[in-house]
Amino acid sequence: MRWLRSVSQELKLNRLINFVGNSLWQLNCPLCQRPAEGILCKDCDRQIAAHQSPQFLQKDCPISPQIPLYSWSIYDGAVKRAIATCKYENHPEIMEAIAEKVVNRWRQEPIAALKNTVVVPIPLHANKLKSRGFNQAEVLARRFCDLTALPCHPRLLQRVKDTKPQMQTKTKGERQQNLSKAFVVSRSPQDLDSGNVLIVDDIYTTGTTIREAIAAFLAQNITVKGVIVIARPQFESRSPKFNTK
Numbered sequence: 001m002r003w004l005r006s007v008s009q010e011l012k013l014n015r016l017i018n019f020v021g022n023s024l025w026q027l028n029c030p031l032c033q034r035p036a037e038g039i040l041c042k043d044c045d046r047q048i049a050a051h052q053s054p055q056f057l058q059k060d061c062p063i064s065p066q067i068p069l070y071s072w073s074i075y076d077g078a079v080k081r082a083i084a085t086c087k088y089e090n091h092p093e094i095m096e097a098i099a100e101k102v103v104n105r106w107r108q109e110p111i112a113a114l115k116n117t118v119v120v121p122i123p124l125h126a127n128k129l130k131s132r133g134f135n136q137a138e139v140l141a142r143r144f145c146d147l148t149a150l151p152c153h154p155r156l157l158q159r160v161k162d163t164k165p166q167m168q169t170k171t172k173g174e175r176q177q178n179l180s181k182a183f184v185v186s187r188s189p190q191d192l193d194s195g196n197v198l199i200v201d202d203i204y205t206t207g208t209t210i211r212e213a214i215a216a217f218l219a220q221n222i223t224v225k226g227v228i229v230i231a232r233p234q235f236e237s238r239s240p241k242f243n244t245k
């Protein structure tokens, strides 16, 4: 019987070790603070997934017919909260979780040839980067590239003008003035082969930021093959299924 007691004690110990280990290492969901097996809990993950757009390729061509815009979701509800929590409550891992969803969608989409194409996130100005501690678009782009094996060049585009948030501008003219000449392309030796870029950002709002970035690439004879974002505010046609309050 002694061996039985010994095995049972060992099992209890293992259980205790597992319990302590799980309590120490299982992180809570950054959106609801409940325990999560992945980065997000299943409930929050489901709420975010509910905002997925019926169309990944935006058929209204808001940038231009030559530069496709891919938007994974509608900027609303759980997606909006997740992006805000990431940026303003220091949770870059949320971008990694969403990047995986974007990649899953990207893989279903017939895409143009991406030869000599590098992925470039919209950069933050150095001051903003210092205060936030990370660039959410870069976290998104890096994870996107990890999963698609496309090269990520986060330093190719640089933000040289410390602009105010676009949300604080009132008119189209003010938005353009705010971002005018905000970006420059700074090629390093490793960027010399990159003739094409795929731009990645978290949100597409009025498009002014993206247009300024495209202008900076065009000035260097670099072709923008497309733009991928997590969300944009409105879609050309909304299916009632995807409508949100």
Ligand SMILES: [Zn+2]
Residues within 6 Å of the ligand: 029, 030, 031, 032, 033, 034, 040, 041, 042, 043, 044, 045
């Ligand atoms: Zn959660």
